[in-house]
Amino acid sequence: MQTAVRAATHVIFDLNINYVNLLPKSFSLTGSCDFYLSQSVYATNPLAMVTQKNSLFLPRINKLSYTLVESGLYDKWVKYSEHNSSMCKNPPRIITVTTILSLTSLWGMFSMLGYGFTVAVVVLVMEMVCGGARWGQKGQVAT
Incomplete structure (x- = not known):
């Protein structure tokens, strides 16, 4: 992120869960939103729990996991887990470029x-x- 993306020559296409912690840390260091996550999502946030194969708890765990993600509680936990986590969440809708014509x-x-x-x-x-x-x-x- 600090080399190719900051130079505006590349973008990173990856799960946003990998960058949920990197963006707030970058904002805390620089004080500005230099990086943004796109508004469109191609995959949902992964949430996993491990059980034994053919466990009787698996259907309940799956239901609980879906409920946590779909209700937004998982995103709320992520938001409060990192300081400044919502500062650079959505990119600006209008980017103003001021240059001399x-x-x-x-x-x-x-x-x-x-x-x-x-x-x-x-x-x-x-x-x-x-x-x-x-x-x-x-x-x-x-x-």
Whole structure:
């Protein structure tokens, strides 16, 4: 996280349970949210308990585990287990980038505008050259 992700050249695609403790620690060290977890989740948080194979307690443990996760109690425990755990949980919806606009930063827009004008002039000339032969005396298309 501190090398490739901070340099903005990579992202990490992994279970968020691995980063639930790393993000608050990073916020505590730097005082700013440099890293965010995405809002969409591709896998639920794992919650596991170990029992013997074919144990009579397994159905009850599974039901309890599902209840803890689905009710949000597990997330609440994680939230209170780490100081600053909710500070960088959701990324900002609007990221404002302030830069000074100059000709060097806008050259791409001007080049696209120039290419568009060039294509428009070429198409206009082709219409006048090729389309002029098809026009009759009265200004109607000859069929």
